[in-house]
Amino acid sequence: MKGATAAMAVKTDRKDARAIAHAMRVGWFTIVHIKSAESQELRFLLSNRRTLLEKRIAIDNEIRGTLKAFGLKVGASVSPVL
Secondary structure: HHHHHHOOOOOOOHHHHHHHHHHHHHHOOHHHHHHHHHHHHHHHHHHHHHHHHHHHHHHHHHHHHHHHHHHOOOOOOOOOOO
């Protein structure tokens, strides 16, 4: 709709509504799929899990680097599947 209303010289709510109604009549729109709330929640949780795991790995590596400076070596830790 932004492209259809961008060429208008004077933009008012009434003219915007008229332009949107015209676009709907003519078929100048694309039907979109909106994901379900459950799908959005699952994606949110998986994204947070991935972020937490990446942060944990970064902290592990930071500690290893600090200890290495003092001549201490720590064995390999179990890396989770991302």
